[in-house]
Amino acid sequence: MKSPRFFAPEAAPGRLVLLSPDEAHHLRDVLRIGEGGEVVLLNGRGEAYRARVEGISRREVLVRVEGLEERESEPRFFLEILIPLLKGGRTEFLVEKATELGAGRILPFVSRYTVRTPSPRTHERLKARAIQALKQCGRLRLPEVEPPEELPRVLQKVRAERRCVAYEKGGLPLRKAFSSLPRDLALASGPEGGFSEEEIGLFQEAGFLPVSLGPYILRAETATLFLLSVWRYHSLT
Numbered sequence: 001m002k003s004p005r006f007f008a009p010e011a012a013p014g015r016l017v018l019l020s021p022d023e024a025h026h027l028r029d030v031l032r033i034g035e036g037g038e039v040v041l042l043n044g045r046g047e048a049y050r051a052r053v054e055g056i057s058r059r060e061v062l063v064r065v066e067g068l069e070e071r072e073s074e075p076r077f078f079l080e081i082l083i084p085l086l087k088g089g090r091t092e093f094l095v096e097k098a099t100e101l102g103a104g105r106i107l108p109f110v111s112r113y114t115v116r117t118p119s120p121r122t123h124e125r126l127k128a129r130a131i132q133a134l135k136q137c138g139r140l141r142l143p144e145v146e147p148p149e150e151l152p153r154v155l156q157k158v159r160a161e162r163r164c165v166a167y168e169k170g171g172l173p174l175r176k177a178f179s180s181l182p183r184d185l186a187l188a189s190g191p192e193g194g195f196s197e198e199e200i201g202l203f204q205e206a207g208f209l210p211v212s213l214g215p216y217i218l219r220a221e222t223a224t225l226f227l228l229s230v231w232r233y234h235s236l237t
């Protein structure tokens with residue numbers, strides 16, 4: 001049976017690692033692993049290490065890193081996905097899907113028609129969801145999760161040269177936009193209320209190509225999931 005995985009960014013061979021409160025809680029209180037227990041530590045940068053629990057208290061869990069268990073090579077394709085803040089935990093759901101489907105960087109945004117406004121806890125919650133998804137799905141590289149910000153600010157942070165925005169009022173058929181997958185790509189889709197004309201103008205000024213996802217008006221989370229899935233399909237060679 002595969003050893004349970006925990007996120008420890010500072011994991012390195014031979015090091016004694018103090019788990020974060022969340023990871024310590026998961027190990028001690030949820031999985032009830034005791035001293036001497038064998039675990040795997042993920043540093044989130046492509047390495048997984050064999051490790052053994054060396055000390056457990058109510059407050060702390062100490063784990064000794066033994067050796068490298070697995071290494072994930074650099075991905076050939078890198079996706080930046082811009083996701084709107086959505087109600088009812090759907091943004092958290094999309095962060096989980098983006099992690100499972102291999103996105104490299106997640107940029108949550110607030111725009112004119114987003115219904116949900118970010119709380120001070122939102123960023124932490126989104127990052128925690130990405131870590132949970134990483135531990136569950138076997139991926140070794142943790143996507144960067146940026147803090148939720150206003151759309152114009154988020155557009156300034158996009159790095160990829162090639163960029164597409166799903167626009168419900170129409171654009172290039174998606175298949176044409178994906179004819180040959182570029183190494184770096186940024187994809188965006190809008191909130192429940194869609195994008196204003198002004199916002200789609202901002203996207204175009206920032207070099208985003210409007211693309212159509214077909215004749216139906218998809219829910220915001222359906223559109224993001226569609227983009228993630230099409231990208232993943234093309235990136236799996």
Ligand code: SAH
Nearest residue numbers: 166167168189190193194213216217218223
């Ligand atoms: N409130 C709008 C729909 C918003 S749908 C209306 O009723 O017209 C939420 C987001 O999903 C949109 O901003 C867009 O990014 C994406 N989307 C939904 N359907 C789409 C389609 N057929 N083509 C392109 N993008 C679509």
